Amino acid sequence: MFDLLFERAPDGRLYGEWLLSGLFWTLALAGLGWAIAFVVGVAVGVARTRAGGAAAVAARLYVELFRNIPLLVQLFLWYFVLPELLPAAAGTWLKQMPPPWGAFLPALLCLGFYTAARVAEQVRAGIEALPRGQGEAAAALGLSRATVFRRILLPQALRMIVPTLTSEVMNIYKNTSVALTIGVIELTAQARQISETTFQTFAAFGWATVIYLALALVAYQAMELVDRRLQIPGLQPARPAKLRARSLFARARSWFARARFVGAGERS
């Protein structure tokens, strides 16, 4: 399986480099997509918390629309449909962008706005979890509505929702693989290309899978770190101490002891 990485591909590069370039595009999509998702998600989430008004309705519609259409369908809408609906000049410009940007840009926008809808719901939940008095007290002090959000509500809400945002971070890097359907050669697409040129399917998919697992681990650890750094002292319950890992043997013994106990009860 290791050999594959150092074999030369028809284009003169190593297959390992193919995988790395796939990883690069995956990371680019996930990273930039997350930036869009975070900015748009916070804005929509804030709008969602306002009672009534056009902004709240628009935000609600946005979330419903982006959450109830499959990601792949949304991608096709961005890639195939949007250029046709835009004014002719803009549409042609989009369609004639040189590769890989012609596919990368729609994929990026798609991932960003799709994830934004999910982030928005988390942001809303975070803001609504704060005591009402906070906003009211800030308003009573004469802070403007925008300042209340920027200085009082958001800093607390965003710090509280870091653990739930972790799962969105984990989702966005997995969702990048959908971009292969419009021709972005990200990690999964590279793995498939390698498997098609070398017929070493097992090694090609295996390496891609190992890289994805490593990414998951890194993303998870990074979010843990962010969470620990940003935790509001005294507000969140202390984490329960991690249970000491028991050896497999000890676990097996106690399981059998329990099973025997239940069994004994049955006979009597």
Place this chain on the structure above:
Amino acid sequence: MSGIDFSVVWQAAPYLWAGLTFTLSLTVAAFLIGISVGTLLAIAQHLQVPVLAPLARIYVAVMRSIPLIMVLFWFFFLMPVVVGYVTGSPRPVPVGAHATAYITFGLFEAAYYCEIIRAGLRAVPRGQYEACRAMSMSPFLTYRLVILPQVLRAVGPIVLNQTIVLFQDTSLVYVLSLTDLLGAAAKMAQINGRLVEMYLAAALIYLVISTLASQIVTMLKRRSWR
């Protein structure tokens, strides 16, 4: 741009309907496989069955960290090999793309259902297990009669929401060139060249079904599940 003409969607309606039927049957099959396997995985971890529990944990962690498309490629490649090995045939046995899709989605979703059910299992007070043991019920009876009915009812809305996600995820069988709703729309779009109308129609159908389904889940949640 040339005018949008939705009459082409009506002409393609029977084909789209066939696609939608496959999408729905894939969703139902994957739900049934997923919830059964997921429950077993959750119970194996909850009982801390030796060997099986760590395996279940690894399986769930791996499935949840790699993209569904990658899993689809894996199963598409591995299923013939595995079936060939099990049946003792010297060559890989070709497995139909439909069968592969059913099994892949079922086993993939099992990991997600497992996490939901595991959370539910942990919420059941310890006293219930102890009471069951005091009544000398076997572990099987304990789970079947006492624990699982409560857990499934408590996590019902979450399971249903996950199933709506599953319904949307089935569109990824596009990468296996299967004709689900999106596949049908894409193939029709290629034939009649009306990409805009076909993809908008597909998006609208997904939107209506998912929105309705999540409204129903919200209603059920309000009607106190417990």
